[in-house]
Amino acid sequence: MAKGKKLVEAITSMNDDFAQWYTDIVKKAELVDYSSVKGCMIIRPYGYAIWENIQRDLDRRFKETGHENVYMPMFIPESLLQKEKEHVEGFAPEVAWVTRFGEEELTEKLCVRPTSETLFCEHYSKIVQSYNDLPKLYNQWCSVVRCEKTTRPFLRTTEFLWQEGHTVHATAEEAEEETIRMLNIYAKHCEEVLAIPVIKGQKTEKEKFAGAKATYTIESLMHDGKALQTGTSHNFGDNFAKAFNIQYTDKSGKLQYVHETSWGMTTRLIGAVIMVHGDDNGLIIPPKVAPIQVILVPIAQHKEGVLEKAEELKNTISKIARVKLDVRDKMPGWKFAEYEMKGVPLRIEIGPKDIENNQCVFVRRDNMEKITVGLNEVENKIKEVLDEIQNDMLKRARENRDNNTFVAKSMDEFDMVLKEKAGFVKAMWCGEKSCEDKIKEEIGATSRCIPFEQEQISDTCVCCGKKAKHMVYWGKAY
């Protein structure tokens, strides 16, 4: 066990230094590597495989709701970016500018897309003519660039991978329905697949997307008590339609502006998985997105019959789960530690004694529980245990979130809660930006969202004491 122990000791403890713990995990579990490119990361096979599993689930949900994938250019001419005023103001300071092709200086510089609203709008203005052409429900998988000074793998990098949905509709009602539909799909993906509970709600005016009429968000709580925005869905109303002249002829022959939405999820989700589920031994990946769901470790593998039995077991399991058999010439303890670090949800050990007893041993990564399973029951048991792990992970994350969600009725209470503890704070708000600014300044918390599920904590704003309009989730955020 010595070598295995050494491997584990290399991770900083979560409670000692959460940021360092995070960095240790992403490096040592081989999710990413740093590159010589300013602010950009390399996503390694194990990290990318998680992203592929996330993509597969989201893409299925998008297609089931009638969305189609497209690909837009990665460049946006400066004049196109400038068409919607708020939008360009939001993004211009952080875009990468291409000014030369080879030796040739460009007459109009191009930015590398920070997001593709402007490109979709230009395209829609050309292909939408009549109500028959609506809705258009497009999505794009790509990478985008927003220059960042301080970066952290998955959470904040200059380039990141994402999907961006862009849809146009005949009516405001349909656009609003779509915006909420996609938020719900995001919430389901987080809870059902990533085992991450979310708070669904609306962003305040201050926090909404540049150019949007309304931004909806799902917010999750990390292990260190900080909030992470895991997905957003925007209703643009006809803002962009007017700027880009996207009009259609309705049934009565009248010209109308379309109503538009956009929504996105990014590789940041992998950061959320790490920070919601991980522990001091490393990652814990929910079975539904785990690149390896079951790791099979033979014990005393040099003894007669062990490898043959392990191979047989692997073939059985491979029909129902993503399984890997590790036959490297290393101590089982070393392997245990490695796959615990990598967060493989289920380990199966099989050695000479197990074979004698016609059994093997399951070890759950999430709670380290050991279960002895008869070899003829493995097939049924695997699915059951993986489901249990998936469900228990969500349950635990929800309990953790609830235990770290506090209520504040005054600024003092608000301040004290976030000094002594860390988590979400529910507090009433009058709706004024001045109070939001003051809370940010004095307490360091930002409004995460106005949740759809409102509670009447008190009648007055936690900050100014005037009549409250909404209950708001506040927190320190990534």
Next chain:
Amino acid sequence: MAKGKKLVEAITSMNDDFAQWYTDIVKKAELVDYSSVKGCMIIRPYGYAIWENIQRDLDRRFKETGHENVYMPMFIPESLLQKEKEHVEGFAPEVAWVTRFGEEELTEKLCVRPTSETLFCEHYSKIVQSYNDLPKLYNQWCSVVRCEKTTRPFLRTTEFLWQEGHTVHATAEEAEEETIRMLNIYAKHCEEVLAIPVIKGQKTEKEKFAGAKATYTIESLMHDGKALQTGTSHNFGDNFAKAFNIQYTDKSGKLQYVHETSWGMTTRLIGAVIMVHGDDNGLIIPPKVAPIQVILVPIAQHKEGVLEKAEELKNTISKIARVKLDVRDKMPGWKFAEYEMKGVPLRIEIGPKDIENNQCVFVRRDNMEKITVGLNEVENKIKEVLDEIQNDMLKRARENRDNNTFVAKSMDEFDMVLKEKAGFVKAMWCGEKSCEDKIKEEIGATSRCIPFEQEQISDTCVCCGKKAKHMVYWGKAY
């Protein structure tokens, strides 16, 4: 049929103007749209769905042979690009340079990747230490940028989508094996999935990739007699390993350089599908990559029972094929022409008379053959007919290729063949660049490849008359 006819008449005939025929198809079949971004195209849902089907098949083949997907940054610092001399000379003239982030001028400019050898090499130099770490078999799906003055959708655009495999191996033999393995996978994909026959061979020194020791290629013949390079696989030897210092300790403890390969296929494949299979009525998409494999068109759909029966049929078919039922209020003839244009491999018509006779009518897109099928046989028949279409398309393409492959034993013959006809020309070559240059200059043909399957056409070089080393495929190329 009037409206349908009108739709068809809108395409230029292939024989009148092949380039215009191509442009008409990509626009009218809604594969792409032009954008306001210099040299870049928008891939629309119908075009992107073909790409997704190509990706799914290639990705499966890559994973079955042990490859893993990763993601590298889209930017390359100038100093990194310059590390391998031939490589930078090959690409520098056509790269897009990022010189500013927001308002900040960069101290070192970044190019948008034209290909990612340099990034993979830098990463490999960090993660490869011992023979235990080898081989590394990585692939990346992304877009790359190479500035082009004259562009054509799918065939030549400033930005295009592709996959790039990059692998490192302990020995030269393993690298060579991998290079050929991937070329064979590309060839199988083309022939089995895209129904495009290929010539496998090696590029001459003149035509090989910048920085490679050897480049292998698959070459296909388009309907206009021009050649298209549909995939390439490169063996870098230790060129890059030396430039980037990628070394490993072998079993005897000695430091060795790794041997490297790279291989890529692009959205250009969609251009190949159009130009190999299309006709004057539009696209013909091979069933295996067709976004819609079966289009169900009800006849006299207002009549009682027709839509119900069509819907029932759709549900049956959807279990075995990608099917769409078109119930729009348009004439059947209009729909026929539209889906012929879009190249849907199989149309099924069902009307009141068919229902009376408990049958429906299959119409194959590739040869317009009509087949009457009993409603209870549809399920079995669909798979059979789609397979037949797939096989017949490959057979027809192979016949066309063979009928347009000529032999030249002298420069006069070579010149005459390409003046009177258009296609591949097989001719002997001495191996000297001067002869290659002369053939290019005088006849306008380039060497496509030195095929693996050699034939002894004569003993002397078609150009200089000296002793011939190889039989070469020549052609005018895209």
